[in-house]
Amino acid sequence: MNPFSSGTRLRDMIRSIRACKTAAEERAVIRKECAAIRAAISENDQDYRHRNLAKLMFIHMLGYPTHFGQMECLKSIASPGFPEKRIGYLALMLLLDERQEVLMLVTNSIKQDLNHTNQYIVGLALCALGNICSAEMARDLAPEVERLLQFRDPNIRKKAALCAIRIVKKVPDLAENFINPAASLLKEKHHGVLLTGVQLCTDLCKISDDALEYFRKKCTDGSVKLLRDLANSPYAPEYDISGIADPFLHIRLLKFLRVLGQGNVDASDSMNDILAQVATKTESNKNAGNAILYECVATIMSIEDSSGLRVLAINILGRFLSNRDNNIRYVALNMLMKAITVDSQAVQRHRTTILECVKDSDASIRKRALELVYLLINESNVKPLTKELIDYLEVSEPEFRGDLTAKICSIVERFSPDKIWYIDQMLKVLSEAGNYVKDDVWHALIVVITNASHLHGYTVRSLFRVVQTAGDQETLVRVGVWCIGEYGDMLVNNTGVLHIEEPLTVTESDAVDIVETAIKRHSADLTTRAMCLVALLKLSGRFPACSQRINDIVNQYKGSLVLELQQRAIEFSSVVDKHKNIRSTLVERMPVLDEDTFSGRRAGSVPAAVSTSKVAPLDLPNGGGKVIDAPLIDLLGFDVPEPTPDHDNHHNLINVNVSPTSSPPGPNHAHNDLLMDLLTIGTPPAQNSSSVPDILSPNQDKLSSINILDQLSSPAASVEGKIPPASSPMLDLMDGFGDSPSNPQDNGSAYPSITAFESSSLRVTFNFSKQPGNPQTTIIEANFENKTSNSYTDFIFQAAVPKFLQLHLDPASSNVLPSNGNGSISQRLRITNSQHGKKSLVMKMRIGYKMNNKEVLEEGQISKFPPGL
């Protein structure tokens, strides 16, 4: 029975799939087929195995899972007949990949087939090995492949060569075994063997320096001769493509010469002549010829300097660039990118052409050209080139604008010769494509503006003009509103007019108008509106005459549903209304932002500030900067790249307390969520799942868990057997998870205060109370007392609780703790126990402060909460 002619049922399946009108129909057909195939597999049906495999390949191509057929491939390969093997190997290559363990089972079959007497079967096995072999198989089968490199039939040798490439890439140690056989492949006549042999040599050179050294010494002349013979060879119909003998071999050889010539003057010298010949003699009116020229140029650009050849290469690229075929222009741009490091002057000569390509209708060409222009720009040509690009921005297609805008902004930032030019260009970009400008770009613009004090008036007037014409560009409006708020007086008084400016008369109410328009525009987002409100507040200080009108505008946002706007509106309105005496000092100009700090921070891309400031009053600069001190990061497992043992413990610890899944955020638990977030930052879920069970199964891992906890809470024994149950924090913790406390108490009843934590330097007491009608929630009044004679500064209290608890921390009364108990800090905590009546409270706490400017950390576990909380 022939597997390929008996494909009727396969045909039927393809037909019925083709007939499907919807994806759902197709899935149904496939499901039915897969069920039938599974049944056949379980019955070990041999007659139809090949057909089932063919079907599976088709199903796999359509993108459905076919893993259940993997064993069938192996059986098919193991069968004696050629057709079965043929389809088995094909299915193996399609359905399996080197990652599957099943593959190990096939090693033996492949080994047998590599030694088969039928050379076609040997070819099949080589092909499969070359496509999917893993490192283990490579080690096992390398000797066979090495032997097959000298097989009598060239069709086997060529496949063995490619197989060898896969093997040495998987196991680079094996490279030296292949150096000699590879070199001998270069003496062959058969094109297929040469093609793959040259490829093998090239890859060996990339893997092993010894190989490179060897081939450079022994094969450079030989390869040059091969290329020369090929270039001069008479017509060979089998390998001829549009009048050129085997362009594929040409290209391989040129690539090989590139590897040999790179960084070696002698080798480069010896290939000069043939490269010149290829570069000048190759026909350039057909694609095949151009492919060779393209490769030749790449080789000339990479090998050691020979100025004559470089001129030739750049000229070829110039010809390519002016070609009408878009493919040729594309590769020319591609190559010019590489050439720019070698000879930027020569590339600069083609600047105008390249700039034209930026405006091409073809997205691929535009992208290449834009990247090239970006590399071409330097201090001397930045002005005209930027002008061209910005002019083009006006007419470019929407999908290209994002890229283009980003590049222009980056160019302007990198090369701006002076600030006024920078500001001018940025305003143009903002007014053309403000919606594509990234946040950090306009932030940087504002930093530059604040630093250019002599340009404040000029900038605010320019912005005033453009915002009126391009008010739909969000970022432009933001920058404009910000500047009008800051420098509104300069706008009205025409302060610092430059001689290039046209005169502009703006009244105070014009300035307010523009902010009002911005805030009322329906598409304005929260940031813009909030910025508008700030600007209005500032203007009310600058233009006292307008303050009533400003108040009216602000008042409209008192009822805003957006909390941020509502709050600003209410607060600002009271500033305008009731605090006229402090208003002018309040709305003074922003201090100048330091450019170096800003750019440094931008380059370092500091991770977004974690809002610890809400948990405890930490003096953080607004919106980022020095985030948190290192020990805190350690404890919380904040993005720890290489966990030291210590980190590990903390990780685990935190995982006990904080669930892998975040609890549903209630309206009042913002702080708690922050803390949750804080605790889970940088801890991937996978880790959670592995470490939580560790701690929850005391039987297996008690010892390690205890050790973990020991490090944190001081007085505990470390050996399992000796733990006095009451004092062991571990067991207490387990209690917290497992026990059901006995007596749920009434609402509002009093609970005894506890000393939650006491060390030689610090005492923490907790007072408890409950709100009537809400038995789940406990309010804890935490009091911190300093037992030493030094006062503590930067005092922070932090707490973490298990998943069933929700914790809300109010701000502390202070962050300075005076010495000798002469005062205390109090902080309110609200804990909601979702398992109220079943589990009692547990808490992990940490306190950080500075004593004599030295940072001190204390941490502990609080488990002796009164029952019934």
Add this chain to the structure above:
Amino acid sequence: MGIRFILMVNKQGQTRLAQYYEYLTIEERRALEGEIVRKCLARTEQQCSFVEHRNYKIVYRRYASLFFLVGVDNEENELAILEFIHLLVETMDRHFGNVCELDIMFHLEKAHFMLEEMVMNGCIVETSKSNILAPIQLMEKAS
């Protein structure tokens, strides 16, 4: 390794042949095929035959209703791949006689056999049509 994958796709965007030379899960394949097919099919005849997508460069060529898409890495010579696609089509033409979408669909395994003789592990093995077709013809003769 230059060639990362070879796809044959019809005008409607249905995959007719897919051969990958690097590991991608089925889901990744489906997503990738969808993305690049959308990108390539939207392009006009005049535009160049190269599309950059993710970290691949797609070299594609259209023959009647069938698109041939070859994904390569950055080192590969795009023009040579274009020539390779043509060689592939000529080879199939020689075997099937004016190859069409249905030939490939109903003789998927043969199309793969040809491809296997031409490309191994992402490298071109053989460029002579008669050498490529010899084993397949031999097999047909035997059956």
